[in-house]
Amino acid sequence: MPKKTTTSVKKEVPTTVKGMYDIIGDEYYAYSGFYEKASEVAMYYGFKPIETPILEKEELFLSGVGQDTDLVEKEMYSLKTKGGDHLVMRPEGTAPIMRAYIEHGMQQWSQPVMLYYKGPFFRHENPQKGRTRQFQSFGLEVLGSSKSIADATIIHTTMVILQEAGLKNLTLHINSIGDKECRPKYMRELVNYYKKHLNELCADCKRRIKENPLRLLDCKNAKCKEVKEFAPNSIAHLCDDCRTHFKEVLEYLESLNIPYNINNNLVRGLDYYSRTVFEITEDIRGEENTEPKEELKEGEVAPEKEVSVKGLAIAGGGRYDYLAKNMGSRKEVPAVGVGLGVERIFMTQGYKRQDPRIIKHPKVYFIQLGTHAKMRSLNIIEILRNAKVPIMQALNKDSLGSQLASAEKMKIPYAIIFGEKEFIDDTVIVRDMNTRSQDTVKIADLAKYVKTMK
Ligand SMILES: [Zn+2]
Ligand SMILES: [Zn+2]
Structure with missing residues (x-):
């Protein structure tokens, strides 16, 4: 541990261990x-x-x-x-x-x-x-x-x-x-063969002869490859x-x-x-x-x-x-x-990605505008989840324009807009992002309405 001597010592930000990765x-x-x-x-x-x-x-x-x-x-x-x-x-x-x-x-x-x-x-x-x-x-x-x-x-x-x-x-x-x-008989033949070529072998293989002869065939060393070529094979034994x-x-x-x-x-x-x-x-x-x-x-x-x-x-x-x-x-x-x-x-070149079954592609981009709407937005999202409609939302963004832009960028088919007026009327606006047509829907009817969305 480095000693903390001055306040200006830079703290090292932790990273993953070498050879290990986050999966995100x-x-x-x-x-x-x-x-x-x-x-x-x-x-x-x-x-x-x-x-x-x-x-x-x-x-x-x-x-x-x-x-x-x-x-x-x-x-x-x-x-x-x-x-x-x-x-x-x-x-x-x-x-x-x-x-x-x-x-x-x-x-x-x-x-x-x-x-x-x-x-x-x-x-x-x-x-x-x-x-x-x-x-x-x-x-x-x-x-x-x-x-x-x-x-x-x-x-x-x-x-x-x-x-x-x-x-x-x-x-x-x-x-x-x-x-x-x-195998014992095969190993004896293998060892006998390799002993004749001892000088042509890498240091690892010299050790393997005594400890684990079968692994002689596993050696990737170029020198040993030549010897390997004429080594007795196990299938013949x-x-x-x-x-x-x-x-x-x-x-x-x-x-x-x-x-x-x-x-x-x-x-x-x-x-x-x-x-x-x-x-x-x-x-x-x-x-x-x-x-x-x-x-x-x-x-x-x-x-x-x-x-x-x-x-x-x-x-x-x-x-x-x-x-x-x-x-x-x-x-x-x-x-x-x-x-x-x-x-x-x-x-591999052939690999094709498979999605797990739990993956939900968002069908609705949920847009809330204003303090009151924000307060109630979680209740509306809950109506959607109960109706099995997966959503995306921008909890941090506040303007309608930026939220609609996000929905468009993510190619989400519908946006639900919930602002101050809708809060007072107990409604939401459902916008078809492709046709740009909009419906005003009573919150009480929302669960029924989302079933009609394609
Ligand atoms: Zn056998
Ligand atoms: Zn070797």
């Missing part, structure tokens, strides 16, 4: 409109809402998400309460929902449990385009099902939500990273069960006409994923998506060429069959989910 007016409606539509789509497919607290115990993410991930190492907003508890501002939605599933004994419910959620999440990243420190997400989770149809349901619902938001040129990037049967599961997911996608690209380098940043992982990106207009659909046939190895993920993922997710056990659950809870980045959706 129409922008707020854009969020609520998107959430309303996304929730409605989710409800159609049988998802139920859940809201978890913004603060969670740090342990949840250390054990659940994994300590060797960037998210846990660098990006969590951790805090110590006055009582000494270590808490974090939730950086993602999946671990809290698994926590809730176990805590509320949802294993006893009819399975699978299908949930959707929305709200703010927090990551201490470098703010840049499409990356803010507080961001909004909409997510879906299917808990308690190991079936491939659950994966397909998550992907399908996500695609429909994105299409409802106007997005058209979507690409689904998908991969399978195997399970505890087949899948066990029979994983291969069948993946094949079924792809078959569901084909029957739903959802095109996909198999991306061998797609592993996703978090530790808890198993089998299916996926991301959805928007193809930038002008660059045609000519990638042929790649189909994985029985016994066939997916092509080795890399499909680049253009731009930022607007949605991403996958299966996380071991998260529950990582978190200390006695029983495994097979599950699959997705998170959609709302700000990123808003940044």
Whole structure:
């Protein structure tokens, strides 16, 4: 704290925290409109809402998400309460929902449990385009099902939500990273391969070899990209069960006409994923998506060429069959989910704004003139609200001209004028702003009269 030594010390006006933003007016409606539509789509497919607290115990993410991930190492907003508890501002939605599933004994419910959620999440990243420190997400989770149809349901619902938001040129990037049967062997091969190229790797990757080899495939460093190109791919190492599961997911996608690209380098940043992982990106207009659909046939190895993920993922997710056990659950809870980045959706070329249903476009501009009229104006506004007529008003402006000008500027179809004369006569003037015709209406008849306004 700077010391106050003189009276001339300039007080700094508080601003928002770096990477965090106020959401105001129409922008707020854009969020609520998107959430309303996304929730409605989710409800159609049988998802139920859940809201978890913004603060969670740090342990949840250390054990659940994994300590060797960037998210846990660098990006969590951790805090110590006055009582000494270590808490974090939730950086993602999946671990809290698994926590809730176990805590509320949802294993006893009819399975699978299908949930959707929305709200703010927090990551201490470098703010840049499409990356803010507080961001909004909409997510879906299917808990308690190991079936491939659950994966397909998550992907399908996500695609429909994105299409409802106007997005058209979507690409689904998908991969399978195997399970505890087949992944260890794949990891050994991966590590062996990378050890041969140790000198060509960035410092992070040298560390990843020991701590989290799968994330070697995630490295964006140009040096490492070359090595990555010839790295063994996970699909070629899948066990029979994983291969069948993946094949079924792809078959569901084909029957739903959802095109996909198999991306061998797609592993996703978090530790808890198993089998299916996926991301959805928007193809930038002008660059045609000519990638042929790649189909994985029985016994066939997916092509080795890399499909680049253009731009930022607007949605991403996958299966996380071991998260529950990582978190200390006695029983495994097979599950699959997705998170959609709302700000990123808003940044796409295809996005079309959706208004929430509560939005009222003002039908009447209410104009009051003079002290007496002002005193009674709130009673007249109440008549209008009871008659379900949304209004705009200028509480600060006093001249008729400036108030009419405001009404015109806002393209509001009617003005109701209430001045001293009308106050004495118990009337109002209703002016049609388009035809400029006016009616004098008794206040007692106003509720009935507004029903005749178009
Ligand atoms: Zn690297
Ligand atoms: Zn497997």
